[in-house]
Amino acid sequence: MPFVWKRILGTVPSLIGIVVITFLLSRALPGDAAAHLAGSAASADAIAQIRAQLELDKSLIDQFFRYLVDLAHGDLGLSLTTGQPVLHDLATRLPASLELGACALLFGLGLAVPLGVLAASPPEPWVDALCRGSSAVGSAVPVFVGGLLLIYVFHALFGVLPRPSSAPAVMGSTVVDSLFAREWVAFRSSVGRLVLPSMLLGLLALAPLARTLHGAMQRALGSDFIRTARAGGLGARKILYAYALRNALLPLTQGLGGVLGLLLGAGVLVEPVFGWPGVGAYAASAVLASDHAAVQGFVLMTALLYVLLNLAIEIARVALDPRVRFEG
Amino acid sequence: MGLFLLARNTRGVVGESRFAWAAAAVFALLLACVAFGDLLAPHDPFAADGTARLAAPSMAHWFGTDALGRDIFSRVIVAARFDLGMAVLAVALSFVIGLAFGALAGYFGRWIDRVLGRVADAITAFPLFVLAMGIVVALGNGVSDMLVALVVIDLPFHYRLARSEVHARRHLGYVEAARLGGNSALDVLWSHIVPNVLPAMGVQAVLRLGGALFNIAGLSFIGLGVHAPAPEWGLMASEGASHIASGAWWSVVFPGLALVLAAASFNVLGDGLRAGLYPQRRA
Amino acid sequence: MTALLEVDDLSLVFRTPQGAVRALEGVSFSVQRGEILGIVGESGAGKSTLAHALMGLQDAAAHIESGRIGFGGTDMLKASVPDLDALRGRELSMIFQGPRSALNPVRTIGRQIEDVLSRHAVVRSDDLKRQAIQALTRVRIPDPERRHGAYPFELSGSMCQRVLIAMALACAPALLIADEPTAGLDVTTQAVILDLLLDMSRSSRMATLLITHDLGLAGEYCDRIAVMHAGHLVEIAPTEALLSRPAHPYTQRLLAATPALGSALAGLAAIPGEPPDLRGELPLCRFRHRCERALPACSVPPLPWAAVAADHLVRCCNPV
Numbered sequence: 001m002p003f004v005w006k007r008i009l010g011t012v013p014s015l016i017g018i019v020v021i022t023f024l025l026s027r028a029l030p031g032d033a034a035a036h037l038a039g040s041a042a043s044a045d046a047i048a049q050i051r052a053q054l055e056l057d058k059s060l061i062d063q064f065f066r067y068l069v070d071l072a073h074g075d076l077g078l079s080l081t082t083g084q085p086v087l088h089d090l091a092t093r094l095p096a097s098l099e100l101g102a103c104a105l106l107f108g109l110g111l112a113v114p115l116g117v118l119a120a121s122p123p124e125p126w127v128d129a130l131c132r133g134s135s136a137v138g139s140a141v142p143v144f145v146g147g148l149l150l151i152y153v154f155h156a157l158f159g160v161l162p163r164p165s166s167a168p169a170v171m172g173s174t175v176v177d178s179l180f181a182r183e184w185v186a187f188r189s190s191v192g193r194l195v196l197p198s199m200l201l202g203l204l205a206l207a208p209l210a211r212t213l214h215g216a217m218q219r220a221l222g223s224d225f226i227r228t229a230r231a232g233g234l235g236a237r238k239i240l241y242a243y244a245l246r247n248a249l250l251p252l253t254q255g256l257g258g259v260l261g262l263l264l265g266a267g268v269l270v271e272p273v274f275g276w277p278g279v280g281a282y283a284a285s286a287v288l289a290s291d292h293a294a295v296q297g298f299v300l301m302t303a304l305l306y307v308l309l310n311l312a313i314e315i316a317r318v319a320l321d322p323r324v325r326f327e328g
Numbered sequence: 329m330g331l332f333l334l335a336r337n338t339r340g341v342v343g344e345s346r347f348a349w350a351a352a353a354v355f356a357l358l359l360a361c362v363a364f365g366d367l368l369a370p371h372d373p374f375a376a377d378g379t380a381r382l383a384a385p386s387m388a389h390w391f392g393t394d395a396l397g398r399d400i401f402s403r404v405i406v407a408a409r410f411d412l413g414m415a416v417l418a419v420a421l422s423f424v425i426g427l428a429f430g431a432l433a434g435y436f437g438r439w440i441d442r443v444l445g446r447v448a449d450a451i452t453a454f455p456l457f458v459l460a461m462g463i464v465v466a467l468g469n470g471v472s473d474m475l476v477a478l479v480v481i482d483l484p485f486h487y488r489l490a491r492s493e494v495h496a497r498r499h500l501g502y503v504e505a506a507r508l509g510g511n512s513a514l515d516v517l518w519s520h521i522v523p524n525v526l527p528a529m530g531v532q533a534v535l536r537l538g539g540a541l542f543n544i545a546g547l548s549f550i551g552l553g554v555h556a557p558a559p560e561w562g563l564m565a566s567e568g569a570s571h572i573a574s575g576a577w578w579s580v581v582f583p584g585l586a587l588v589l590a591a592a593s594f595n596v597l598g599d600g601l602r603a604g605l606y607p608q609r610r611a
Numbered sequence: 612m613t614a615l616l617e618v619d620d621l622s623l624v625f626r627t628p629q630g631a632v633r634a635l636e637g638v639s640f641s642v643q644r645g646e647i648l649g650i651v652g653e654s655g656a657g658k659s660t661l662a663h664a665l666m667g668l669q670d671a672a673a674h675i676e677s678g679r680i681g682f683g684g685t686d687m688l689k690a691s692v693p694d695l696d697a698l699r700g701r702e703l704s705m706i707f708q709g710p711r712s713a714l715n716p717v718r719t720i721g722r723q724i725e726d727v728l729s730r731h732a733v734v735r736s737d738d739l740k741r742q743a744i745q746a747l748t749r750v751r752i753p754d755p756e757r758r759h760g761a762y763p764f765e766l767s768g769s770m771c772q773r774v775l776i777a778m779a780l781a782c783a784p785a786l787l788i789a790d791e792p793t794a795g796l797d798v799t800t801q802a803v804i805l806d807l808l809l810d811m812s813r814s815s816r817m818a819t820l821l822i823t824h825d826l827g828l829a830g831e832y833c834d835r836i837a838v839m840h841a842g843h844l845v846e847i848a849p850t851e852a853l854l855s856r857p858a859h860p861y862t863q864r865l866l867a868a869t870p871a872l873g874s875a876l877a878g879l880a881a882i883p884g885e886p887p888d889l890r891g892e893l894p895l896c897r898f899r900h901r902c903e904r905a906l907p908a909c910s911v912p913p914l915p916w917a918a919v920a921a922d923h924l925v926r927c928c929n930p931v
Contacts, residue, residue, distance in 0.1 A: 013446065013449060013450075014449065014450070014453035015453075016450075017446065017447075017449060017450025017451075017453050018450065018453050018454065020450065021450055021451070021454070021459075022462070025462050025463065025466040026466065028463075028466040028467055140588050140591060140592055141584070141587075141588055142542045142545055142546065142562075142584065142587050142588075142591075143546075144545075144546060144549045144562070144565060144566075144569075145565055145580065145583075145584035145587065145588075148565065148568070148569055148572050148580045148584070149577075149580070149581070149584070151572055151573055152572045152573070152575075152577050152580070155573050156572065156573055156574065156575045156577070223712070224707065224709060224712040224713045225712065225713055225714055225715045225716070227668060227707065227713070228707065228713045228714065228715075228775065228778070229715070229726070230668055230699065231666055231668060231699055231700065231704065231705045231707075231779075232699065232700035232704070232726070232727040232730065232778060232779075233695075233696045233697060233698065233699035233700030233701060233727070233730055233731065234696075234700070234726055234727070234730050235696065235730065238726065238730070242715075242718065242726070243715050243718070246715075246717050246718070247715070247716065247717055250717075260455075261455040261456065262455075264455040264458060265455045265456065265457030265458050265546075266457070268457070268458070268461065268550060269546055269549060269550065272550070273569060283461070284550045284551075287461065287465060287550050287551055287552060288550075288551045290465075290469070292465060292466070295461065295462060295465045296462060296465075296466070298458070299454070299458055299459065299461065299462035302454075302455055302458045303453060303454045303455070303458070303459075306453070306454065306455050307453060320717070321717060322716075322717060322762045322764075323716065323762070323764050
């Protein structure tokens with residue numbers, strides 16, 4: 001238990017850093033910050049109102065405290081495009097992005113682990129080639145190019161999957177929602193729209209995961225305790241899973257943090273292409289509309305999510321590595 | 329001069345397999361595009377031919393045309409200068425600044441180390457692409473803003489590498505000897521430690537080029553930094569995105585191919601340099 | 612009485628990018644049931660290589676060029692992998708140096724012992740835990756019930772070595788190969804571990820192959836000692852005979868270089884020269900260039916086995 005508290009406390013410096021940087025970003029604009037936030041079509045009154053609200057005429061330190069107070073109240077400003085509070089916009093779209101991310105991770109891990117294990121034991125040439133190949137493709141092709149190619153292949157060439165709408169269709173009609181509502185038509189259509197982007201992101205995640213696992217498996221298999229296991233006559237399967245893989249999972253969790261950061265960023269490039277109604281699509285259209293509050297809100301939220309996910313991984317490591325419990 | 333030596337060493341190291349030679353050829357091709365792009369392009373990259381919009385690849389237009397009728401082949405070649413140049417510039421700046429601060433932190437330690445370390449940690453608390461987005465938007469969505477963003481997100485990597493490399497060498501024999509000989513700390517740092525740290529860091533910097541390139545393309549794809557009608561690979565892909573569902577694959581595939589080839593040749597170059605620096609025997 | 616282990620003219624080569632390393636050449640010896648045979652020699656003499664080859668655990672780059680290893684009724688070099696796996700841990704066990712890294716760090720020591728037990732199906736599955744605890748008790752680990760659930764990082768080096776011994780002996784093997792089992796442990800712990808091995812060996816009539824660079828240690832615990840030099844087995848004799856009447860010039864110098872209690876360091880004589888590089892051209896007798904008793908006959912093949920006494924063999928043209 002003290003271990004968990006220590007890890008939670010350990011996130012505080014990151015949280016402080018995130019808040020400071022996002023604050024600086026929101027005030028970084030040359031020129032009148034209020035005018036930028038109000039948008040180019042705003043009246044002088046609206047601009048003045050925002051200036052007063054955010055206390056932009058006060059000193060930077062005062063502004064920072066104002067910013068903190070606003071954050072504590074969940075006030076991230078108003079979106080120019082939707083007219084809604086940014087927090088509300090993000091909150092309604094977050095579940096869809098989480099769904100996509102979770103599927104992508106499942107896909108990526110689901111492929112990385114078998115590939116990593118197969119490649120290690122005794123390495124068959126085709127498995128090794130498949131492993132390296134998918135790894136190479138995942139890291140060689142930029143994710144938005146991959147997405148567009150997938151759309152071309154599956155929609156234009158084969159006409160298999162539904163045409164991705166350029167604007168997010170219905171808010172919240174994602175897989176889980178339609179499942180709970182037992183709306184089967186919506187469910188099928190959601191799943192259909194989920195397949196391609198989660199495969200794409202999964203491949204993106206696969207490359208670093210497979211590489212990490214492959215290296216970790218090789219190191220584990222070269223360890224002294226494997227020799228002991230072989231000297232004890234233990235079977236190949238037991239050695240591979242209970243001895244080698246189990247030890248290789250530890251470095252894999254460390255690699256997972258980096259992969260999550262990759263996925264969070266890639267969401268912005270993939271969701272708009274496939275018309276997936278998540279926060280990434282929201283951020284992309286906010287960028288095009290110069291909706292500063294929305295973009296900065298997205299940056300802040302994503303960063304906080306990243307910290308939270310890394311914390312979860314850290315805590316999960318306790319289950320995997322008994323040595324960690326005693327580090328305190 | 330250093331770059332020239334680097335290039336020659338690469339030839340010696342990389343030229344051991346056919347694959348490596350192919351990569352070197354691609355790299356040379358890219359360099360040619362950067363240097364002579366304007367001359368190599370058969371059409372004016374900005375000239376829009378209203379009669380040939382979204383034309384498939386043909387003898388007249390090797391890579392086809394985009395939605396405005398512009399020749400994609402010419403645009404891809406000319407875009408090389410911006411994309412590759414920006415990637416190299418961003419990584420180079422990041423490298424130099426990171427090296428400078430990292431060396432200071434690694435050598436002198438104490439509060440410099442702590443403060444700079446915190447700054448680096450704050451930056452890496454963000455998913456880096458998202459932070460880059462935020463920076464570009466916050467600063468005004470121009471090309472120079474994109475450069476700033478790219479440099480900032482790559483800084484922690486170079487900073488930490490420099491810091492750990494310098495820190496590890498702080499108490500080595502030759503360093504202490506130089507200090508005892510009366511040289512100032514900065515002098516020792518500059519003349520003795522940094523030259524030893526440069527090769528390893530240089531290789532890592534080259535390996536970052538591919539990532540920087542993808543960041544540039546990604547940011548442009550969502551409309552940051554570069555704007556129409558400038559030719560840039562990511563922007564071209566985004567312009568072609570609305571038409572790919574109806575079958576106009578060439579507007580996306582060729583810029584995408586350029587990105588893939590450029591990143592791949594950066595990586596091969598980096599791997600070759602690394603192999604040259606650290607020859608490993610395969611058991 | 613047929614020997615438990617018979618090694619006949621074993622030669623092993625490592626294939627490396629730098630050339631072939633002739634790590635073992637013409638090694639022949641046998642081990643009887645219940646005896647403790649020591650294998651001594653300098654670092655790089657091939658002792659560990661030999662041990663790994665006996666278990667079939669040699670490196671992927673190792674290539675056995677000739678020879679035969681007979682264990683019980685099995686030709687180890689021709690046996691299939693499943694057959695070898697069935698033997699290892701059951702009839703033939705090995706413990707290594709560096710005990711802390713030799714245990715799986717994410718698995719309790721109890722489970723690791725149970726893995727060996729259940730693999731060889733010697734025990735009913737509901738009895739596994741009890742048997743594992745019993746194995747820990749036999750190697751005199753204090754508080755074995757609690758230690759059963761401990762992880763390797765919670766134990767000291769000597770405790771880890773005891774656990775490894777427990778694992779190796781769990782199925783009562785006929786032969787235990789101990790490769791420098793006490794390297795890195797302090798002297799008192801060394802004595803404890805070796806006393807334990809000696810004890811278990813005597814009580815279950817288990818043969819032990821004790822590999823060590825420490826001639827004094829071998830002298831204290833072994834029934835017979837074999838001396839290795841640069842990949843050759845040069846002399847083999849009962850302990851008392853080897854220590855008092857060494858026949859091979861190398862053994863003689865080895866003894867002169869071994870400190871004994873009460874002797875002055877100045878009285879020790881280093882062996883001149885260095886072991887030969889096993890990659891290059893090698894003379895017939897690999898000790899030739901360090902030997903004062905070398906004769907022209909030493910270069911004439913074959914290198915003979917001379918019998919100094921009935922059970923005292925030496926590979927030399929000009930034994931002492």
